[in-house]
Amino acid sequence: MRRGYSTITPAVVHALTRRTLERTLGWTDYKRSVTGAQLLDLVLRVASTTRTLFAVATRYFQFSHEAARQAVRANLGSGDQLTARLVNALHDVARFTRRDRRRRWTCAIDVHYVPFYGDRATPGIIGGPKKAGTSFFHAYATAVLIHKHRRYTVGLLAVHKGTKPHQQVHTLLDHVAARGLTVGGVVLDAGFDRGETLLLLQERNxxxxxxxxxxxxxxxxxxxxxxxxxxxxxxxxxxxxxxxxxxxxxxxxxxxxxxxxxxxxxxxxxxxxxxxxxxxxxxxxxxxxxxRFGIETSYRQKNQARGWTTSTSPEYRLLLEGVALVLRQVWVCLTLRIARARNRNPKAWVHELPLVEMLDWLTQRIRSRYPRTRCITLTHKILTAAPMH
Structure with a gap:
């Protein structure tokens, strides 16, 4: 049985996110240098501070950034495996009840483009209309429930070159159905206005x-x-x-x-x-x-928890995207608990815990678990203290 909490604290936020990733990602120790728990804390710190793995590993952990990189790479798995694990993590956080599984939900499906400025031969990038100074992107399709205080992400897919819109919809709907939720309606952006997409939706009634x-x-x-x-x-x-x-x-x-x-x-x-x-x-x-317009807000919120990288690995970029969605999912879950405890109107904003505040809590909690010695040793005594008057 999962432990319940009556008070939301930085420790609760950290425990909820890390245990979720422990259950779903299945990451293990890397040799003797990096434990699985340290690796998850590293990734969460990268996400909560939107910094690079190099910056976080060299400043806050005892192992080298190269050991961290190799440890993450060894645990990523294939793109399909990682996608399934991240979607499982999203559903693990949401903790849908039997009543939820009997309900017919409305899903919004959209594609989010992350600008890419590197080599055009990099695997996993696709072309598109020019935006933010580039015509090349890493793209991710998501399925999000349309519901007040429960705008949960329930499907995630990395979009590759040649993947048709109706194939994206088909895969995302399968993600949702395979985890016990029933979709009754779908709202799509204009990019999905293809005949094959409409035929798919009609076939599924x-x-x-x-x-x-x-x-x-x-x-x-x-x-x-x-x-x-x-x-x-x-x-x-x-x-x-x-x-x-x-x-x-x-x-x-x-x-x-x-x-x-x-x-x-x-x-x-x-x-x-x-x-x-x-x-x-x-x-x-x-x-x-x-x-469905609220999805744009969800994307902006997700970007507050997406780590920065210049890596060409599609799997690592998918990991950062998925962890950002998981952190946002945790925030949605916690604000729902607060709203219910306060008997708030479903449309009311929960001001007690903004997402940026929750991320700061997570950052400080992880930082306290890995104290850093702040000193620089010099070879000669070249610094002198001024006399105090």
């Missing part, structure tokens, strides 16, 4: 909401709905380019006040078709899509 982009500059079946007045509900049909499969979906044309053009949202589900009108289901789908 999932509700969905996806903004549809224009295809080409001319008039075609994909672009015809853009000319319709706001509020129009229509059917969009086309054929996929490579597989030549027929795609058909209902869409809502909507223009927000102040915008110069309307947006087209593909939708399906969001209520019993026999009991809820199609207009209501279209409105519900659009509202669900707007709720």
């Amino acid at each position: 999932l509700s969905y909401a996806v903004p549809m982009r224009k295809k080409g500059s001319g008039t075609n079946r994909r672009n015809a709905c853009d000319a319709q007045p706001s509020g129009t509900i229509a059917t969009m049909e086309w054929v996929t380019e490579k597989t030549r499969r027929s795609v058909s979906t209902r869409v809502l044309v909507w223009r927000r006040p102040g915008e110069s053009h309307a947006r087209v949202y593909a939708f399906s589900g969001w209520g019993d078709a026999g009991a809820v009108s199609e207009a209501t289901r279209a409105w519900l789908g659009r509202r669900r899509y707007r709720e």
Whole structure:
């Protein structure tokens, strides 16, 4: 049985995060120089301070940075193994109940791009629209639950060159299903507006909401709905380019006040078709899509706990991404406990424990476990103390 806590302290934060990683990563001692516990503390210190492994190992641990690097490398495993372990860690922190597993959740799936400025031949990078001074990135797809105070990350995937959007969605949904959660609806960014993606969601009988982009500059079946007045509900049909499969979906044309053009949202589900009108289901789908905007905030929060690196190892970069998500997951879990203990409104901000404060707690706790001798020995007595008056 897991130990319960009535007071949240730096020791509790450290114990929760390290024990979670101990159970899920399965890291072991590296020779005689680095123990498994030290290795996990090292990685957590890298994450909580957003520094490099070299900087943390040389300043706060007795073993060398090269020993630390080799120890991490020896425990990483393959990309697939590491992905499964990190997803297990995310679910281990969330501790979903039986009631949670009977519920039909709405998931937001998105891709987060980490700018890369090194050699273009580096494994694991993909191209994309220019952003932050580069057109090359390490990319990670995530699945996040849309729920007040429970915006848990439940799926993680490193996106490699050639991985199609519908393959990313397929893998993330499998991650969630394999760990006992039921997904009832999915909201996606415009990057997932491919026919293969919609066909996958329809085959799984999932509700969905996806903004549809224009295809080409001319008039075609994909672009015809853009000319319709706001509020129009229509059917969009086309054929996929490579597989030549027929795609058909209902869409809502909507223009927000102040915008110069309307947006087209593909939708399906969001209520019993026999009991809820199609207009209501279209409105519900659009509202669900707007709720996914909180993912951007989640990404910014996650970046506060992502260690810095110039490594070309896709597995090590995935580790830093996953540990950052785990730390954010711990913070979400703790703030939920605080909100429930204080009988807070689900929309209320929990000001007692900001994420940056929790990370500082973790940093100080790990620092206290590895005291550092602060002195520099010189070969000659070249320093003299000024006389005190």
